Amino acid sequence: MWNRKRRPVYCMIAMLLLAACSRNGYEELQVTDVPIMVNTSVAGTKAYAGSDDEAETGENVSGKLFFWYGNTYDELCAANTTKGPSPYFTYLMNDPIASFGLAENRWIDTGYSYIKDMDLYATGYAPRNMLVEDDALGFRKLHVEADRAEDVVHYDFLSCDAEDTRKGSLENPFGSASNELIFRHLTSKILVVALRHETMTNQVYVRKVQVDLSLTGEVPFHVPKTLEWRQRNGCWGYEVTETTEIHTPLELKDDTEDMIMVLQEKRVDSCYVCQPADAAVSQDIAVNLNVQAEYSYVQNFASSYLFHWSGENMRIQDASNPSGYITRFEPGYIYIIYLNFYKTGILITAEKAEWEDGGIHYVPVVPSQE
Template identity: 25%
Template sequence: MKKRYIMKQWIYIMAIFAVQALTMQSCKEEVPEASKPVELHSRVSPQGEAAKAVLYFWDSDTFQNNWLKGGGTDASPIFGPVSLQNEIDYYRHDGGRVLTVGMEYPSNETEYVYATGYAPEDALSISSDYKTLTVNADHMDGKTDFLCCDGNEDHKGSANDPFTKEEHELKFRHMTPRIRFVGKRDPVTYGVISVNNVKVTLHADNLYVPQSFGYYSNNNDKQQTYVAQDFQPITESITLEQETTNYIPANDNGLSLASCYVFCGGMPDGYAPFADAPAGSGAETVTLTMDIEADYSWYITDGNPVLFESPRWEKKTVEVQLEHGGNCFYPGYEYVVYITFKRESVILQGVQQNWDDGGIHYLPVAPPDNNNNY
């Protein structure tokens, strides 16, 4: 009897294990494969002001067959708006940080989703059909760097070809021109006079800011962006203060002081966002008028420079020679005004150049630690 009882118990236990195994197998078959969250990298290209952005995500059919071909009233994203928690460049691919979007890739691993967006988040408002970005009133002062994450084939991701690949990094482009002021010193001031706390007041002569940006798609239906429109003239001068308290170094590079983002004469005729600016004759110029002031200090060998005066120069003019874009400032290019401080005067020089990462565009913010910087 005892053996029979033990055998029954053993059969009972084995039956339980069998039922559990079948149940687990059944559950395993019913649970779908784990979905993959959308993560991505982003950057401002070329580099610019720090800004937070807004993103929208589109399914492949809507993006390819509707949004890029004119964006009808039924062209709507499948997800968004998504606000970046940090500035755009915080998530650069070469920095290794990712933005987790809050959505998942389609279950079909080869099905792409596409991303578009704009920045700064607090400066622009998007229309219900996603085709117009309106500039908020408090950002029409010429000091905002407006950016667009274009709709194009690179800004895409799928479960087996994700956004986190370097070639899919979201790149934000500049939608306005930039005027950048760079301070330099005449060699006669080296080791004698130190210069910092520069202030530039740019007169509002023929300068404009956009009130909105409108939908634009190129002829090949391959890219989409926004283009400045509805220009408003700057009626008051733009005052720009040096972004740091650093002294202008004693070298040929100088120190990048401050920037503004304005059009001169409105949008160039025939502007094409995805093409280089047309070559000009080099004879066209734009004249800028400004007031300049700075702190002059005596260079002291064993201590900090000692302030002795704050000179001001009014209505100084500079001609910026335009190599591209006719007689207007061209979006995505920068116009650099070099201010060379002499003992009792300033010399101005204006040049147009590509708005590129690296090179002369990025001058040192802090001077090296040696006596010649004063």
């Protein structure tokens, strides 16, 4: 019969045995009572604070974190054809990555504690609910799991890379600007913004903008299909190695009842695309726009009509490119298309902004002369 008085003794013996056991290759770990608490953020989310301040499902994603000690971190930053190595532990986030930034003054309590005299490193990926680890390679190869590619286009994909400076320890715990877990964008963002020209003041009102966006020449958009753990710019992280083609126009729309104010930007919608690594870059990218909006001469839209506008073969100028135009959608950039509504037409301009810190520059969208 179980003796209740002996339970504390048995529990203490079990705890000692557990401490002496090997865990994922870590032997005789001297676990402290200092909890491992980390901050997470997305690179450059504060770099552009224009018309995209509204929370977006595509960027409010949660991730999976991996924590590594000692030799396993060295193995992590080396080519491997197996699932290994094994992390010290993993953490599945439920809340968005950006909600635990230093600026928000919130930390993730991982439920684990630091080990004495050992540095702890962290990596990760997102969104965790759309990525499945490979049966053979585990975390080293991720597959996008979605019913339709049109669903994938509304999600950003992120990598928290392995960096030697991104570490914590008992003496220097996580929680400072130098070791915040920053996720890097693997996609390019296309954002559509609408505004009403001042000549429409008290005359014509606009709302419910919808844009069908396609590439000229039946060139498809691409979204991530496979991510692989690879070396990049001296460190290891995830890269998009396979993509899925989307041959139908991307539908971006604002379903709200809110009208567009004069000279005030209003977010319509956004999507996230990527470029195949082996895609030809000699040809300029040209876009087609098919725009529809609800117009009204009265503010309550009691009497309204549909306004249509379309433009084809529009290229985005890029002074840094020898051709003068963009030839690919680059990860970490936002391609912002502005729709400035007039009574009988639309003025189209575009802004190329960096998600990463480093400034904003403006480029117009101009029709091709071909």
